[in-house]
Amino acid sequence: xxxxxxxxxxxxxxxxxxxxxxxxxxxxxxxxxxxxxxxxxxxxxxxxxxxxxxxxxxxxxxxxxxxxxxxxxxxxxxxxxxxxxxxxxxxxxxxxxxxxxxxxxxxxxxxxxxxxxxxxxxxxxxxxxxxxxxxxxxxxxxxxxxxxxxxxxxxxxxxxxxxxxxxxxxxxxxxxxxxxxxxxxxxxxxxxxxxxxxxxxxxxxxxxxxxxxxxxxxxxxxxxxxxxxxxxxxxxxxxxxxxxxxxxxxxxxxxxxxxxxxxxxxxxxxxxxxxxxxxxxxxxxxxxxxxxxxxxxxxxxxxxxxxxxxxxxxxxxxxxxxxx
Numbered sequence: 101x102x103x104x105x106x107x108x109x110x111x112x113x114x115x116x117x118x119x120x121x122x123x124x125x126x127x128x129x130x131x132x133x134x135x136x137x138x139x140x141x142x143x144x145x146x147x148x149x150x151x152x153x154x155x156x157x158x159x160x161x162x163x164x165x166x167x168x169x170x171x172x173x174x175x176x177x178x179x180x181x182x183x184x185x186x187x188x189x190x191x192x193x194x195x196x197x198x199x200x201x202x203x204x205x206x207x208x209x210x211x212x213x214x215x216x217x218x219x220x221x222x223x224x225x226x227x228x229x230x231x232x233x234x235x236x237x238x239x240x241x242x243x244x245x246x247x248x249x250x251x252x253x254x255x256x257x258x259x260x261x262x263x264x265x266x267x268x269x270x271x272x273x274x275x276x277x278x279x280x281x282x283x284x285x286x287x288x289x290x291x292x293x294x295x296x297x298x299x300x301x302x303x304x305x306x307x308x309x310x311x312x313x314x315x316x317x318x319x320x321x322x323x324x325x326x327x328x329x330x331x332x333x334x335x336x337x338x339x340x341x342x343x344x345x346x347x348x349x350x351x352x353x354x355x356x357x358x359x360x361x362x363x364x365x366x367x368x369x370x371x372x373x374x375x376x377x378x379x380x381x382x383x384x385x386x387x388x389x390x391x392x393x394x395x396x397x398x399x400x401x402x403x404x405x406x407x408x409x410x411x412x413x414x415x416x417x418x419x420x421x422x423x424x
């Protein structure tokens with residue numbers, strides 16, 4: 101009876117110390133397995149204290165000792181460790197996206213991004229070739245929260261500034277001319293067909309990691325840099341985004357999305373295009389673009405375009421919610 105009361109008191113105290121944020125922090129801590137097991141009600145504080153005493157003398161891992169003492173099962177331990185690992189991956193993806201933020205983030209102002217692709221547009225950016233969409237279906241069955249403040253995303257805003265300088269550099273004139281020549285073939289197509297052709301064209305380019313290409317762990321290349329040297333996942337997505345914008349596709353029909361690849365356990369970037377037939381995913385890991393509803397390997401975290409960014413959440417199904 102006392103053990104149950106201890107567990108209940110611990111749960112109440114944990115919730116008071118920060119609710120979901122406290123739980124999330126606990127899951128991300130490599131050295132707090134015991135506290136996490138107590139939080140989940142699989143272990144009482146008294147049992148944890150006694151096991152920690154034994155651990156000092158036996159030098160056995162905490163999980164192994166708990167199983168040996170028949171306090172928890174291997175399945176229970178694997179379940180908790182699995183959740184801890186999965187949330188750690190999500191956190192890594194969030195930090196990957198938030199690496200946009202740099203020490204000079206104050207220089208980037210909300211709504212300050214110029215429509216740089218319009219400078220090499222093959223059609224009027226204000227043309228009526230694409231009908232207005234009144235609503236945009238959420239992707240991957242997530243809820244979305246829009247925010248127009250792009251100030252923190254300096255790698256995204258910085259890419260546009262570098263892109264504008266690239267366009268003004270005469271040394272890049274032939275690269276840009278060749279690129280326009282490639283794209284003009286798709287002018288006048290309906291959006292789904294246009295996006296599919298752009299996806300195929302860009303996916304022919306060379307994939308290379310940032311560390312090999314730029315000597316940096318995370319570099320957001322301009323389309324001109326990408327066309328010259330190739331790039332990684334976000335560079336493919338950015339080039340597809342700007343190519344479609346050059347062809348006159350409205351900003352609100354496109355977003356670069358940062359996702360968690362559940363198969364590879366890594367962060368990844370794709371382009372979402374909202375067609376009349378629904379949202380499609382343009383992915384450098386797949387030759388053909390695919391309907392977003394058929395993609396199960398990705399968990400979206402953030403998506404962004406030139407005017408806003410969106411936080412993607414699944415309130416009723418996320419691991420954080422179910423763990424409470």
